[in-house]
Amino acid sequence: MKALRVDAEANLSPIVAKLEAEREVLRTVWPHAKAMLPPDSLPVLTAWGTALGKAIGELQAFLPLEQSIETLGALPDESVIHGLLDSLALRIAELPEPSAQHAAAAVLSVAQARLDALRAANATLTHASEQARTASRVSEIYSAETEAALVGIYRKVQTRFSELYRQLNAEDEGVFEAEMKQDKASLDFKVDFYKRGKFPPGAFHREGHQDSMGLCLYLALMDHLQGNKFTFAVLDDVLMSVDTGHRREVTRMLKAQFPGTQFVLTTHDPVWLKFMQTAGLVPSKNIVRFRKWSVETGPSIWVDNDVWNEIEAAIDNDNMREAAAQLRNYLEYVTAEACQAFRAKVLFSADGRYDLGDLLEPALNRKRELYGDALKAAETWGGAVEVLAIKARKQNLEDAIRAATIEHWQINPTVHFNAWANLGRKDFAAVVAAYKEVVTQFHCPTCSGLLELTPPRGSKKHLLCACGASSLSFAAKAKVPA
Known part of the structure; x- marks a missing residue:
């Protein structure tokens, strides 16, 4: 069956090519016919063109086979347009032959049209070039101003960050400094390591120092971005790697540097919780203890009691x-x-x-x-x-x-x-x-x-x-x- 189909399609190809050639001729003739023939004769050409397109589509589709056979038996009859084509030929023959003057005028007309197009294109090019130069300058100014603004922000944040970190580690890093620089589309962040150079925070500092750096960087950023509007912050177990001595300094820093900010602190460490109470950072009445937690029900809390209430309850x-x-x-x-x-x-x-x-x-x-x-x-x-x-x-x-x-x-x-x-x-x-x-x-x-x-x-x-x-x-x- 496949071989028969291939043979049949091969036999149909010349017929389809012939129909396509006739349709191309009709497309060439159509503008002249539209200009020179009576309007009531044009539907004949239109109908014949539609019939050609339909026959080409059905023969190229091949299936269903019965449809292709029926199309072959009823191919568009070109005799229906012979009269119109003859009439068009007569009208064309009646046209006067162009003189040299007319030919020159035609050439000049075409040349004028092309010259107008060239002038319009040049004007468009000049305008576009001016816009491009303006856009390029705007882009340069914007990039320079943006970079300058970012550099200013980085300097303020790095200064504030360094101040906070020095306060936490005054005993051994009292001269600590940080450096923030724009590096293409990223930020190059380096910190001092005991005056032996500036390196990425993870290069030499241990985990506890890195955690305290993260906290100081967050606070410095919020201080810059929000200023007096920095009134609320959630710190989720941020000091698990920080030793007890430095936690004391964190408490002092939060109370002294951010007196107008309400902090919500979470921790799994009961010693750190008790220290926050002892230092007065968190009053006992503001402590909530979670007994368990699940995605479905959320947190379940114990009734809040400080240590003295718990002792008295046991008594x-x-x-x-x-x-x-x-x-x-x-x-x-x-x-x-x-x-x-x-x-x-x-x-x-x-x-x-x-x-x-x-x-x-x-x-x-x-x-x-x-x-x-x-x-x-x-x-x-x-x-x-x-x-x-x-x-x-x-x-x-x-x-x-x-x-x-x-x-x-x-x-x-x-x-x-x-x-x-x-x-x-x-x-x-x-x-x-x-x-x-x-x-x-x-x-x-x-x-x-x-x-x-x-x-x-x-x-x-x-x-x-x-x-x-x-x-x-x-x-x-x-x-x-x-």
Whole structure:
């Protein structure tokens, strides 16, 4: 069957070619016929052209075969247009032969048309060239201004970024600098490595430093883009690789540099959470703990309680062991922070493990010492109000220590031995109240922030909190030479 079809199509090809040639002739004749024949004769030519097109299409399609056979039997009859073609030939013959003058006029007419086209094209070219030059200049100015604006932004951001990072790492990178440069369609970002050159952040800095750089860069960008409108930010577990000492500096930086910004911080680290509470960055009432989370239901939270409420809840449930464990754990945590903040002297442990006995007494003794030094400095200035205020605070500390010392014996056996069964609510509630008052002595009553000795190294100058309401100075009045 395939061979028969090939033979049939080969036989049809000359017929189709003939029909296409006739259609091309008709297309050549049509403009002249339209100009010189009566309008009522034109539909005949149109119909014949349509018949040619239909026959060509059906024969080229070949299938259905019956249709092709029927088309072959009824090919358009060219005799229907012979009369029109003869009439067109007569009209053409009647046209006068063009003279040399007419021929020259025709040539000039064509030349004029082409000259007009050339002039129009030249005018278009000139206009387009002017537009191209203008567009090119605009593009150059735009690129230069954009680059200058970006360079200005990069300088501002790199300066702010460097300031924030230096604040977090003042102890070893106090001269840190960053560099941002436009590199084609990208940004070339390099940071200083201890004055040994500038390199990409991931080249030499460890993960903790890179995390703190990312935080500082984000804050610097938002500070530049939003300014005073930077009032809300979400920081999702941004400090997991940052050590405790630098987290303290992050807390101080967020409170000092962005006082008008509300931060939402997430963390999986309970130590970091407690530190944020201790430093006064996040009040206990603003903490939400997630118990579980799923795509379908979202987060499920625990009822928000701070450590003292949790301890008191355990006491109310007669669970003295749980209350004592929470109290001891929290005291070990907060006294460690106090020793750090007060620069207290703690007996060194090679394994880095310190219990409450190692931390509480050094923290309290150091607080006594600091009050004593502040009192001596205030007396040199003769400020009676300041002297009385420091004495009152020192007395409050002594009273809190005395009460806690009386109740101290009950903590260890409550945690480590079955003596918890012999303690009632009132017994252990007195322990909690005593130590709660001791912990209160470590914090500012105004902002609840942990008091800290500044500077962190060298001669001490102030004991203060983030808000400054509990500031004490150790600067004594200079003696006047006799």
